[in-house]
Amino acid sequence: DAMVIQNPRYQVTQFGKPVTLSCSQTLNHNVMYWYQQKSSQAPKLLFHYYDKDFNNEADTPDNFQSRRPNTSFCFLDIRSPGLGDAAMYLCATSDPGTGETQYFGPGTRLLVL
Amino acid sequence: AQSVSQHNHHVILSEAASLELGCNYSYGGTVNLFWYVQYPGQHLQLLLKYFSGDPLVKGIKGFEAEFIKSKFSFNLRKPSVQWSDTAEYFCAVTVSNFGNEKLTFGTGTRLTIIP
Numbered sequence: 415d416a417m418v419i420q421n422p423r424y425q426v427t428q429f430g431k432p433v434t435l436s437c438s439q440t441l442n443h444n445v446m447y448w449y450q451q452k453s454s455q456a457p458k459l460l461f462h463y464y465d466k467d468f469n470n471e472a473d474t475p476d477n478f479q480s481r482r483p484n485t486s487f488c489f490l491d492i493r494s495p496g497l498g499d500a501a502m503y504l505c506a507t508s509d510p511g512t513g514e515t516q517y518f519g520p521g522t523r524l525l526v527l
Numbered sequence: 528a529q530s531v532s533q534h535n536h537h538v539i540l541s542e543a544a545s546l547e548l549g550c551n552y553s554y555g556g557t558v559n560l561f562w563y564v565q566y567p568g569q570h571l572q573l574l575l576k577y578f579s580g581d582p583l584v585k586g587i588k589g590f591e592a593e594f595i596k597s598k599f600s601f602n603l604r605k606p607s608v609q610w611s612d613t614a615e616y617f618c619a620v621t622v623s624n625f626g627n628e629k630l631t632f633g634t635g636t637r638l639t640i641i642p
Contacts, residue, residue, distance in 0.1 A: 462629075
C-alpha cells in the first residue's frame with residue numbers, strides 16, 4: 415500500500431545532541447511537510463517542501479533544519495535539542511492532484527533527556 | 528492569516544448518543560475544510576473534507592459535516608456514536624493556494640465514549 419513512513423517511531427536523545435528524524439513516502443507526492451505536535455496540542459507546521467523548494471515557517475526555530483534529497487525522502491534535523499523540543503514529529507505529504515489533502519505518517523516521538 | 532477554533536476541548540458521551548463538535552474558522556476568502564481523527568496511538572487520518580459544492584459532506588464511519596459559510600463554521604456530526612469513536616478530532620483549514628497549501632489545525636477535541 416502507498417503510504418508515509420517515519421523512522422524511528424521513538425527516538426531518545428540527550429540534551430544538545432543532534433538528532434535526525436526521517437520520513438519516506440511511496441505516494442510520489444510533490445509536497446512534504448514536517449509538523450511538531452506537543453501533548454494535547456494541535457500539530458504545528460515547521461516547514462514544507464514543494465518539490466525542492468523549501469518553505470520555512472516564520473516562527474520555526476533555527477535549531478530545526480530539513481533536507482529533501484529526492485522526492486521520496488525528507489529529513490528533520492534538530493541541531494541542539496532542548497527539553498522543550500520533546501514532542502511528536504509528524505511528516506505529511508500532499509499533491510495538487512489529490513485536492514490538497516494531506517496524508518500523515520505515524521509520527522516519531524522524541525524524548526530529550 | 529487563517530485560524531481555527533474548536534470550543535469543545537473534551538466531550539464525554541455515552542454510546543448511541545448523538546455527537547456534534549464545533550469548528551469555526553476565520554478567513555475572508557475561499558477555504559478548504561477538513562476533519563482529521565487521531566485514534567489513541569495512531570496517526571492522523573482524514574475523516575472528511577469540503578472543497579466546494581454540496582455543503583453537507585459525508586465521511587467515513589458515519590460522520591458528516593456541514594459547511595455554513597455565513598457562520599464560518601464546519602461542525603462535525605454523527606447521529607449515534609460508538610465506543611470505537613473515542614479519539615482526538617481536529618478541524619483544519621487550508622487557504623486555496625495551488626501547490627503551497629498550509630494546513631492550519633484547531634486545538635482539537637478529545638472525545639471519550641462511555642460504553
